[in-house]
Amino acid sequence: MTKIMQAIKIQCPAKINLDLKITGKLPNGFHEIESIMQTISLYDYLTINVEDNEKNGIILSGNSSEIPYDESNLVYKAAKLFLETTGIENKKIDIYIEKNIPVSAGLAGGSTDAAGTLYGLNKIFKISDEKKIDGLCSQLGSDLNVCLHGGRILAKGRGEIITPLEFEDFNVSLIKPINLGISAKEAYTKFSQKKQNCHPELYKTNKRGTSFVSLYASAKPLAGSGSINLIYRQRKENLEILKQVQNDKFSLDCTKKEEHFENDLEWAIIDDYKELQYIKQKYPNSIMTGSGSTYFMIDGDFENEDGYWVKNGLKAVDFGVMEF
Numbered sequence: 001m002t003k004i005m006q007a008i009k010i011q012c013p014a015k016i017n018l019d020l021k022i023t024g025k026l027p028n029g030f031h032e033i034e035s036i037m038q039t040i041s042l043y044d045y046l047t048i049n050v051e052d053n054e055k056n057g058i059i060l061s062g063n064s065s066e067i068p069y070d071e072s073n074l075v076y077k078a079a080k081l082f083l084e085t086t087g088i089e090n091k092k093i094d095i096y097i098e099k100n101i102p103v104s105a106g107l108a109g110g111s112t113d114a115a116g117t118l119y120g121l122n123k124i125f126k127i128s129d130e131k132k133i134d135g136l137c138s139q140l141g142s143d144l145n146v147c148l149h150g151g152r153i154l155a156k157g158r159g160e161i162i163t164p165l166e167f168e169d170f171n172v173s174l175i176k177p178i179n180l181g182i183s184a185k186e187a188y189t190k191f192s193q194k195k196q197n198c199h200p201e202l203y204k205t206n207k208r209g210t211s212f213v214s215l216y217a218s219a220k221p222l223a224g225s226g227s228i229n230l231i232y233r234q235r236k237e238n239l240e241i242l243k244q245v246q247n248d249k250f251s252l253d254c255t256k257k258e259e260h261f262e263n264d265l266e267w268a269i270i271d272d273y274k275e276l277q278y279i280k281q282k283y284p285n286s287i288m289t290g291s292g293s294t295y296f297m298i299d300g301d302f303e304n305e306d307g308y309w310v311k312n313g314l315k316a317v318d319f320g321v322m323e324f
Helices: 074-086 109-125 130-140 144-149 184-195 212-218 227-235 239-246 254-260 264-272 274-282
Strands: 005-017 021-025 031-052 057-062 091-098 152-157 161-164 171-177 295-298 308-315
Touching: 005 109, 005 144, 021 264, 031 109, 031 144, 031 184, 057 074, 074 091, 074 109, 074 130, 091 109, 109 130, 109 144, 130 144, 144 152, 144 161, 171 274, 184 264, 264 274, 274 295
Parallel strands: 057 091
Antiparallel strands: 005 031, 021 031, 031 091, 031 152, 031 308, 152 161, 171 295, 171 308
16 A cells, blocks of 8 residues: 655744733633734744654754644644544654744743644645634634744634734844743742732722822932832822731732733843843833743844844744645
């Protein structure tokens, strides 16, 4: 029996989060987010080969020593899910991953490769519509649907509920500490821990529609008086909450959240990493993307320096994973 081999190469773009707000907790335990995401011109490439076999098998390989090539890889999970869902049998799937997107960087490197796997296998077998692939993406992870479609997208839920937005062309640059990777689990855990030290009433508004956090952040101390005492004299509202803050029962770091950070996860982790503090101090307009350790800057370049991976000259793109 002659074996039939089919092959395809898929281009998988990275994404950045132009902003990221955590709005609550979902019943499944994931954090609920609202984020504008944008695919950019930094790509991984997948070479997918499929041939007849006595049984189904999945083999991964690649050029990176930083990722596993076994069942724990999201690409493997995507291929396995595709086979199980479609009922395809007796195929060997061989996928070579050319890794150019940094790992644990907040750039969706694993997610875009998994989305590219589903897209590529569907191109080969031609058995599922786009809605089916969207459903498989949402089962596997938070950013896959964004990477599948690409462009500028409003993502909600845990990232799988997407709404396309009008595309805007811009240049973008990236910088990342070479030896620092931050997982999504670590970033969201730190957010939860830090948020526990914030009094929930601080984010409620007073009769004028102003939050107590905003009042604290905008208050200017008088001579011999702290900001809290100034607020007492200016507002006279909900003094018990402010007294608890004054007595250090809750962290005043909460006041930084709305004032300084487009990404709530940056607020949660930056105090723990001197490398991130260095980037923010040197490039105040830079923003941390996603849950990782990468910062981006629009229409500006980062300087090359020891200990940091830098990628200048990238662009926003209006597409997601695609055949190359």
